[in-house]
Amino acid sequence: MKILVNEEAREVSTTTLAGLLDELGYGDARVATAVDGDFVPASRRGAHMLAEGARIEILAPMQGG
């Protein structure tokens, strides 16, 4: 399935958001996720099915003002 992760095209085999994080190697990293512009809490990543062409944002703590 082709999806966009942080605006980068990816070909993945998984169908859930939790599976995607595993497949891409995020492991236990502290990140927040959004799919197609909507926040998906960590507790719902396992149940969140990804569709072809989904736009996923994976964000982490960063310096800010």
Next chain:
Amino acid sequence: MLFYGTELSSRLMLGTAQYPSPEILADAVRAARAGVVTVSLRRESAGLRAGQAFWSMIRDLGVPVLPNTAGCHTVKDAVTTAHMAREVFETDWIKLEVIGESDTLQPDMFALVEAARILSEEGFKVFPYMTEDLVGAERLLQAGCEVLMPWGAPIGSGKGLNNLFGLRALRAHFPDVPLVVDAGIGLPSHAAQAMELGYDAVLINTAVARAGDPAAMAAAFRLAVEAGQIARRADPMEERDMAVPSTPVLGRAVLA
């Protein structure tokens, strides 16, 4: 003064961006004895994991964090970013930024009020980055904000307090609301001035991060904030247009 029921250990809030290195950032936070540090969210690559290292450093500093919604231009962006920040940073505090104009990074007060209302209803403790607009301030309070953060000048400009009249009016209109000058402060004297006006805190980033010696500048800001705070409590004299001799005139010798 309480910020959503919390007494801060210091009235200096420090941004964490633009430092030459993580070590210098940590030194600056310690030298500032910052009461709060601001943080943000950015895309994380699985390989680099830059965010994880940053987060563990911030946690080790032991200073409360205030996540921001920097870079958001719409209500939807800002609200979604706030949700993501709450999960990652495990706090319901959010520095709400909704930018309306790119050259000045001026807040969009209309979108800000709407986003503040949505987030307040969801239990967020919103710290809105705003202009010094009195009517906008009233709307933000009605939307549920219990703290206001007017700009001193555009973000990163270092111009200080551009509209003294407006900032003074805001203080006078809302004597019981915690007010923070956020953005535009370039020098410790600007921070002292904000505190002398009766502001409850200042938020500084670029002025410390871009100084030649950020830790030394952080210490200077700490002292300036403290000086301004003490001066405010000491009740400053009234300004006058004409000279008034300070040395007594009575008993002056006639020598001519």
